[in-house]
Amino acid sequence: MKMLKVEQVAKELQLSVRTVRRLIEEGVIPVHRIGRSVRVSEDDLKRYIASCRQV
Template sequence: MMRPKKHAFEPLLTIEDVAAVLQCSLKTVQRRIDAGDLPVIRDGRMVRVHPADLDRYIKQRRGV
């Protein structure tokens, strides 16, 4: 009997998680989000960042 495939979703990151990874303040992360530099997922008041989006953000700024 075959089992249905489970989706392998990556856990979404909170703003606090992102600030810890970037070693910056929550305010700085919020400014990046407001400027459109860091994409987010909004669900009501909840704001989350997909790990791939954070990775892309970091890679784009490596050469800056």
């Protein structure tokens, strides 16, 4: 499982790091906390992106 840093998630979503951190704090994007580090799994990021889709 590949884990992404907050900065990498922001780049992937084309959002600011601040916005991604807010989404994490609100519990919208699930994270793994390893010590003081925060990581987002690629699978969780894909699920988040899929949940944002509107038809």
